[in-house]
Amino acid sequence: MNTYQPDILVFHPEQSEEYAACIRDYGFTSVRIASTLEEAENQLPGTEVILGWNFPTPLLTKPGASSVRWFQSIGAGVDDLIADSSIPESITLTRIVDQFGAYISEYVFTFLLHLLKDVPRITQAQIDRRWDPFTSESLAEKTIGVAGIGSIGAEVVRKARAFDMNVHGLSFSGKQAHLVNRHFTPDEWGDFVKELDYLVLTLPLTSSTHHIVNRDVLSAMKPNACLVNVGRGELIDEEELQTVMRSGHLQAAVLDVFEKEPLPADHPFFSIPNVYVTPHLSGPSTTEGVSRFFAENVKRYVNGQSLHGVVDRQRGY
Structure with a gap:
């Protein structure tokens, strides 16, 4: 021995x-x-x-x-x-x-369900002591796109399957393409995002992924789509995301990572409606x-x- x-x-x-x-x-x-x-x-x-x-x-x-x-x-x-x-x-x-797939995928679906089931409306109705019945949607048949299908992205895909979602994926190697309904390569961002209800970023930061999500990619998404970033802050051009969110083009942006951390108290993301800011806690x-x-x-x-x-x-x- x-x-x-x-x-x-x-x-x-x-x-x-x-x-x-x-x-x-x-x-x-x-x-x-x-x-x-x-x-x-x-x-x-x-x-x-x-x-x-x-x-x-x-x-x-x-x-x-x-x-x-x-x-x-x-x-x-x-x-x-x-x-x-x-x-x-x-x-x-x-x-x-x-190590992080379980934590991060749970974070992702916490927010997807929060938004889809309109938890803020339910909470406010209770605060107001108001009976406010409504019909919410289901994740079933919604299309989720996972950019980066390594160990973390693969766990997001696995949980999406449990909700009967349609799953698209984008990756550089294509090694995990079999996990998704449709696989896209890095030169197909426009086609990748155009049908998505939810875009989840789990990519690593490299010279080729820096600011990969810019105004062109965001504008190609459906107006009621949601963006979730649990990868690296620099994957997104934050100034261009601010512009898109202020225009009302996307339903929501859930951001756990940022170009500068801690996020400065005067950063616009704190005050833009439908931008959800969390302090890099999705994958402890x-x-x-x-x-x-x-x-x-x-x-x-x-x-x-x-x-x-x-x-x-x-x-x-």
């Missing part, structure tokens, strides 16, 4: 000890922690593996980081790490995968979930197996 254990450094500004405790529970004993730049710099010499969130990456260019072979991000999005020239090419980057990184994923990856690392969630820096995710 392989008894070798790599030296692991856990870095998190607030939760480094929590993550370290969970990792030790999986049997890994060579685990150190850091929460500040100074602590990280002191702990780096001899470190082979980093589990990190908001890690001070310029340290990775220094001699003390020469032993680092692998950096495991605590999050799913790694566009900031890919763009970071401080991280040597020799360090393998991995991201969390297959739980300590136990991340630690379980990381522990499995450490076992694979020790045994010389391929790691889960390896980032392709050329592809961008």
Whole structure:
């Protein structure tokens, strides 16, 4: 049995000890922690593996980081790490995968049902002590389009099937095209969105997806369609979305991610009717979930197996 254990450094500004405790529970004993730049710099010499969130990456260019072979991000999005020239090419980057689908898909359908069943009207009627019967619609036979059908998008698709929805998908690779009724490629955005009742964005942020949802795409959608972004804020041209929403073209925009976070208090999205703002909470990184994923990856690392969630820096995710 392989008894070798790599030296692991856990870095998190607030939760480094929590993550370290969970990792030790999986049997890994060579685990150190850091929460500040100074602590990280002191702990780096001899470190082979980093589990990190908001890690001070310029340290990775220094001699003390020469032993680092692998950096495991605590999050799913790694566009900031890919763009970071401080991280040597020799360090393998991995991201969390297959952890967020349940949470994010539940978030998506919370809002789809909230809008479809007109929960605000029901709530207001109770506040007013007013009997206000009406007939709401059903998700059955509605068309949902999921842009990005990786692990998160695939779970949105699975739940859409449970509601008997018609499901369209857009992806770059087409590997999961079999999951949807109709599959579109990135050069077919106009055709992809024109029949949708709901557009859900779960794409990663790359040079080719930056501001991919712009005025042209939004204007091609049906006037009563809804947009949901649980991918990355920069997928949408926010200024053009503001213009479209003010024109009344879309029924609603549900936004959990933004180009700048936290969203400034004076941002127009807070005051535009039918724009729903949430503080990047749709897919939480739980300590136990991340630690379980990381522990499995450490076992694979020790045994010389391929790691889960390896980032392709050329592809961008």
